Each structure stands twice: as structure tokens, then as C-alpha cells.
Amino acid sequence: SPSSQQVIHRLHMPYLDDELNHSGWNAPISSFGDTGIERNCLVLPGLISGRVYVVDTGSDLCAPSLCKIIEPREIIKKTNLGFLYRPRCLSSREVLISAFGDAFGNGRGGLLVLDPETWEVKGSWECPEDGRDKMDDFWYQPRHNVLISAHGPEPKFIMSGFSPDNLRKGRYGGHLDVWDLTTHRLLQSIDLGEDSGPIEVCFLHNPNSVHGYVSCPLESSIHHFFKTEGGCWVAEKVIQVPNKKVSGWIYPEMSGFVFDIVISLDDRFLYACNWVHGDVRQYDITDPHCPKLVGQVFVGGCLEKGGSVTVLEDPELDCQPDPFVIQGKKVQGGPVKLQLSLDGARLYVTSSVFTPWDKQFYPKLVREGSVMLQLDVDTEKGGLCVNPEFLVDFGHEPCGPARARDMRYPGGDCTSDIWD
Numbered sequence: 001s002p003s004s005q006q007v008i009h010r011l012h013m014p015y016l017d018d019e020l021n022h023s024g025w026n027a028p029i030s031s032f033g034d035t036g037i038e039r040n041c042l043v044l045p046g047l048i049s050g051r052v053y054v055v056d057t058g059s060d061l062c063a064p065s066l067c068k069i070i071e072p073r074e075i076i077k078k079t080n081l082g083f084l085y086r087p088r089c090l091s092s093r094e095v096l097i098s099a100f101g102d103a104f105g106n107g108r109g110g111l112l113v114l115d116p117e118t119w120e121v122k123g124s125w126e127c128p129e130d131g132r133d134k135m136d137d138f139w140y141q142p143r144h145n146v147l148i149s150a151h152g153p154e155p156k157f158i159m160s161g162f163s164p165d166n167l168r169k170g171r172y173g174g175h176l177d178v179w180d181l182t183t184h185r186l187l188q189s190i191d192l193g194e195d196s197g198p199i200e201v202c203f204l205h206n207p208n209s210v211h212g213y214v215s216c217p218l219e220s221s222i223h224h225f226f227k228t229e230g231g232c233w234v235a236e237k238v239i240q241v242p243n244k245k246v247s248g249w250i251y252p253e254m255s256g257f258v259f260d261i262v263i264s265l266d267d268r269f270l271y272a273c274n275w276v277h278g279d280v281r282q283y284d285i286t287d288p289h290c291p292k293l294v295g296q297v298f299v300g301g302c303l304e305k306g307g308s309v310t311v312l313e314d315p316e317l318d319c320q321p322d323p324f325v326i327q328g329k330k331v332q333g334g335p336v337k338l339q340l341s342l343d344g345a346r347l348y349v350t351s352s353v354f355t356p357w358d359k360q361f362y363p364k365l366v367r368e369g370s371v372m373l374q375l376d377v378d379t380e381k382g383g384l385c386v387n388p389e390f391l392v393d394f395g396h397e398p399c400g401p402a403r404a405r406d407m408r409y410p411g412g413d414c415t416s417d418i419w420d
Helices: 070-080 353-362 363-368
Strands: 041-045 052-056 065-070 082-087 095-102 112-114 122-125 138-141 145-148 175-180 188-190 201-205 211-216 221-226 232-241 244-249 258-263 269-274 279-284 292-300 311-315 337-340 348-352 371-377 384-393
Touching: 041 082, 041 095, 070 082, 070 112, 082 112, 082 138, 082 348, 095 269, 145 201, 145 353, 175 232, 188 232, 201 258, 211 258, 211 384, 221 258, 269 353, 353 363
Parallel strands: none
Antiparallel strands: 041 052, 052 065, 082 095, 095 112, 112 122, 138 145, 145 175, 175 188, 201 211, 211 221, 221 232, 244 311, 258 269, 269 279, 279 292, 337 348, 348 371, 371 384
């Protein structure tokens, strides 16, 4: 179309520095076909502000409008939750939003519950008897009556960026929590290792499946979790991206920082991105216990030739990747957020994590803005390649360089739809 790759509408938020990190729909996929329920609102929580925006996408899909603001004081008054991260909609239609911590940045987070009709703050989801702890991403599997959440970082230790001084002090999280979906009681915790820092959780899409994955940026790994025949949930590390020994960087070893993972709708492929190394990977997970790397492409990162970093030892690559240039633009930053089309053929990539971390690792990204790219996927044999015709450059936004992160398909997508 004539407007392909162009920004066709901008909805400006009334406040600055909310840090809108994730988005989610107001209705679950299970409501599809129900004429009384519409997927017509996006929920946008602010990671820094603790404010929640509800955006109307139903009135005009090409020009979303702001229809509700839930102020942090209302949320704090009823729940004392802050640093809001990931929204998801339950089969009951209640909207849950995970919270890293309390209003003061302590690691006493949880799940905020919103009414999708009135947008009233209903309270916290988890039972008070189990206490509260910092929560990152979460996913639920109705047929197994579980919700699994990542035990994330303590907010006050990530607001100023990453510091190795905070390692080995329990500040970055290191386990998964398994909850009873009906009673909201904590069933068990799965230890992933100290400072593993689990962040993105996803089950396979098959509602009967007992398999899922979680990414751990700080140790550049992906863990596979599953339910045993005895009814217990366990986890195993199935992917480990090795560190590179380098010079000219902020630390002598460079971790990949696996921030995001996405599973294709047919549950055959898992996609992961290394924000610092700069590559997007495709794994065949036909055997969920043994992922096989079948596709890889570099779209930025800190390893590129000609930069300030020299790789001294790399167990994976023979040489540093070439600088990534598309349509004459040298792309800053690395891949951090993924979204996959329902047919699995188009993988979209953005490059901004979070303002303090962007400033620390990619200062040029902050000055020049981020991009959205499209990777073409071989859905038969596996394989990734950059589509050279597709580029959305947010560096040219009229109000200054912008840094895009989350992406959504209006009709549903691979990162939000959960079947029951």
C-alpha cells in the first residue's frame, strides 16, 4: 500500500517518562466469536510511573484514542503495587498486570487486577497468605490450572541500569513461581539459579501442553519448564549463549542478554534475540527438551566490526559480524522485542529495552532513535533473513527520536493469545 512502513497515526500520552514497556488486550482469544465481547482496547502500563492507559482501538483502528487513565495513586491506595510491567487478560476477562515491586521500589510486587468493563482496580490477584514478591512476565495454562510467573528484579536496582555489584545478592531474581489458577495459591517455586534473572515466560500454544520456556537475560540462557508425570513442575536449561571475551567494552566478558522469546503458533519454532550480541535466533523445538538452532541473523549489537569492541575469544563465531545497514541507515542498538505473524512467516523486531539501559549500553540509540525491522522466516526447513524492503525508522519522529518496543497485531498474535 502507499502507506507501507509509514507512521499513519500518533497518539500522544499526556505525561512524560511513563516508560510504556508492554501492552495487552482487554479480551482473551477465548472470547472470539462472542458478539457481546470485543477486543477493542489496548492496556498500556507505565513501568516507571505506575500509571495505566487504556487505549480505544475499536472506534477507529487506524487512529486509536485514549479512553481511560488509571492513576498510580488509585493503584497504590488499593494494592501498594508499582513498576507495572506485563498485562494479560484471563479467560474470566479480568485483566492482570504484573508488578516488579511496591510503590517504593522494594521487591514486594504481585499481580494487579482490573475490571475490563469499568477499569476499576479490584486489588491483588495472589493470596495474602503466600506473601508477595517481585513479578516479571507470566503466562497461564487453563487446562492444567496453573499460572507461572517469573521472579524478576528488584525495581530500585534496575532503574539506574545494570551493575555487576548487584550480582550474588538476590536482587535480579532467580526462580519461577507456580500458582493455582483457581485458588491463587502458590504451589511451588522452581530454582533457575542465582542471578539468572528470568524475564519472559511462554507456554506452548497447544492448551493441552505442559511445556514452556523462560528467557534469562543476565546469564544469556533459556530454560524449558514442564510438568512431570508425578504432577511436579521442573525446569532445565536447554539453551546457553556463551559469553564473548572482549576488550573495549564496559566489562571483560560480553553476555548476549536474551531478552525476548516468541513461539510460533504451530509450536514448532522458538525465536530469541540477543540484545547485546545483536543476533536473532530460530530454534526448532519439535523436541522441547532439545532445541536445535536452525536460523540466525545479526541486526546490530555491540559485536560489529569497526566498532570499539574487539572480540578476543568467541566459541561460536570465526569473525565479528559486519555492521548492519539497511536502506542506507546504520542501525543502532540490538534486537530486543519480537512479534510473529500468525502464519509464522514474518518476524518483526524492535531495539529498545528501557531508557536507563539504553543509555548505558547504546547511547547512540537514544540520540538517533530505534527501528522496526522485518525478518522473513523459512517455516519449512528453518532459516531467517532480513527483508531489505522493510524499515520503520523512529529516529525521524516529529517530536524527536523515539524508541519503539512492543508490537501488537489487532486481530491477535503469538505473544498474547492463550487458549482454554
